[in-house]
Amino acid sequence: MYRFLAVDSLLHRAANEKLRTIPTKQHRSLRAVGHHLGVSHTTVRRLIKDKQIRVSANSLKPLLKPHNAHHINYCLEFVEHSNDVCKFNPMYSDVHLDRKWFWLDELTKTIYLGIDKEEPMRACHNTNFRTKVMFLCAVARPRLVVATGAWFDGKIAM
Template sequence: MHLRDLEDDKKMMVVQFLLQNLNDADVKFNLGRRTITRLWAEAKKQKQQGRLINLTSKKRFTPRLTKRVQIDIAQIQALELCRRSTIRKLAVGIQVSKSTVGRWVHLGLSRTHTNAIKPDLTAPNKLLRLRFSLEALEYDRIANILKFKTMHNVVHIDEKWFYMTKANNRYYLTKEEPEPYRSCKSKKFIIEAHFDSFELEAHFDSFIHMGRGKNNKKFLEAL
């Protein structure tokens, strides 16, 4: 290690050790004998001159000045949205590095946004939705307020469709295993699975336990 790269505290520790013991300083501090000799010579010289031993490094620290690219909001907003979907595309579009764009995002100068397609409702669709919402309201004469119905007599139905397979699948095969062959007339003929779910509130007689009354049995059979 060069003497200029040695820490100031370690230099003083070496000199204090040398003042007490002139042997094995290189082994104790894991330094070269030449470095130890130069430290001892400098300390001895300052001591002979009647000065306090000061082994502070004279190495000057020059900070590295890097020119940061400033964000151009107008240039980014003028770029098409399809060319701003990833950091790489944005960097290519405004001709800066990916790290610069990443730094902008980290500093909050730019942000990510997940955009979802909204349903394009027509006027009849909006009227139907508004009518459905209004029909779910009822007037409470006692509290003199409008509130939503309890929906105790409403059955909520949800259905989901799932494809049994995909047009393209990735498989991990052994070295000698033959590639599987899958065929279908077209993508429209892939088998689909249909699941229905029903959700409703159970009804009970006011004085008969669940499942024991005549009305309860009819209700459970209907389910």
């Protein structure tokens, strides 16, 4: 019994040392790890159970590209730091522009017709290149206009 404990502790130490030298590309499966350690895959399972080898599910993370970093920096400009307290700028004086795209004609259109009425003919050269229109809208926060004493509702244009 003591002989097996000594062999196990020797195996545990050897497994840790060998795993450090093996490139991570080469220990993707139990059989590959067992092959590089010189033991069977069932012994590798036992080492995992004894917490001598750690299993890690390494997921792929999205890379922050410079264009996306620009968007994050733009958002961070609205954070105000004062006395170890961070709060967002209320943006009372900002005007927000929003654009909305619409298709000029829908692909499928439900039409209710009378019994003797024919379906209208609808055609285009290619359904992938339909005409789009854009609405540009500017919106600001409602505020009191001091000069006239009237309230500005915030709607600039549509």
